[in-house]
Amino acid sequence: MRLVDLNTVGGIGANSIFVELGPFRFVIDAGMHPKLSGNRALPDFRQLKDLTLDFVLLTHCHLDHLGGLPVLMRYQPDTCVFSSTASKEIAPRMLLNSCAVMKRQKFESGMSELPLYSRKEVRNLNNRIMPVPYNRPYVFYAHGDKIVFNFQPAGHVVGASGVIISYKNRKILITGDVLFAPLRTLSGAQFPRGNIDTLIMETTRGMTERTSSFDRESQIDALISTLDKGLGKGGSVLIPVFAFGRMQEILSLISEARSKGKLRHSPIYASGLGIDLAKMFDSISRKTGLVNFRKRLFKELQVQPLPRNLETGKLPTPNSLYVLSSGMLVENTPSYKIAASLLDNGKNTICWVGYCDPDTPGGRLLAAKQGDLFPFDSLNFECRIKAQIEKFDLSGHADREELVQFALDINPRVIVLTHGEETARNWFRNSFKELIPRTRIVDPEPLESYVV
Ligand SMILES: [Zn+2]
């Protein structure tokens, strides 16, 4: 097998891996880098230009895996994308949102290549995504040969999949982004353990040590108690979230806490894409039973969409919960605008529930101190940090210790490290060297070819 990591900047970016296995050529994911814009945000597809891919495998619909797919498919007009059933439904909605964001970026930055694809291309792509149910091996015939792939639930987010690829006697497991622990809305990953030759695994949390006393449920209790106290003192609470997955999970936790009498009533605001995706989760839940989410929860909680015209420095309603995207307070997103309106009041609270890149406004706010002046550049506004800032560990990615244990259980011949910063990958490489010294560890350099 030959593989090339097409994610040019390394780390967690525009995730995409090109694989040659026997006569088959395929790509796993085609993402868009969350911190870059324009063509620089895409994987480097140049070495695929003169060849025809047999298929593309999409592990899930976060944009760092999906956002570059319309560009890849533009040059592969006869190629199919295979995904889980849920990802087939969610992908077009995520990509249409990406089109809208790129149009706005073009207006703000004047970058001529934006948007990188059109709504029409997204609609055309939709017809080329073939859904494959979990645990149903799909046999792909071509070149007088066959290859089998089998999508496995990976936890993490609705539709997320690991994929087992079988070719002749060789089995390769791609974890994709994976979470073994169950969420309220989703079961944890269920990967088979036996007979895997090559493990291509994510390494997101390689730098995050988890103490033995850590317990996800106690983090949830602490979050709910912080929300309740924040509302109790007459303030508002902002929870910046990813619209896909995290928003619906947090609303489920809020609903559960309210029904147990642990969280007082207040108005709740959510933002557009998350509300749309919640409706999709409802339909996927009814069709497949793989998601535990019903849209009636929005009615029960009386969730309101955030008003369009927000006045900077003024909240739509005081003493409310704001569950808004983006998760990292990216400029001009609903969470960014509401943060600007509640940051300078000590009664208010911001609760972080996921990863925040240090180079985003969210990351900068987390690094700042109480009383610092904080700029909201794109709003031409600044204010002092007086709100309470709290952080909870509710990651959507498996702990490094869990992933190491998983790899030990499998004991593969080769492990390929992906989807992690350099220091995170190094931690995994060193751990594996010590624990399974006979396993070959490949930490691919971008655009280099590896035979494994
Ligand atoms: Zn993901």
Ligand SMILES: [Zn+2]
């Ligand atoms: Zn990812």
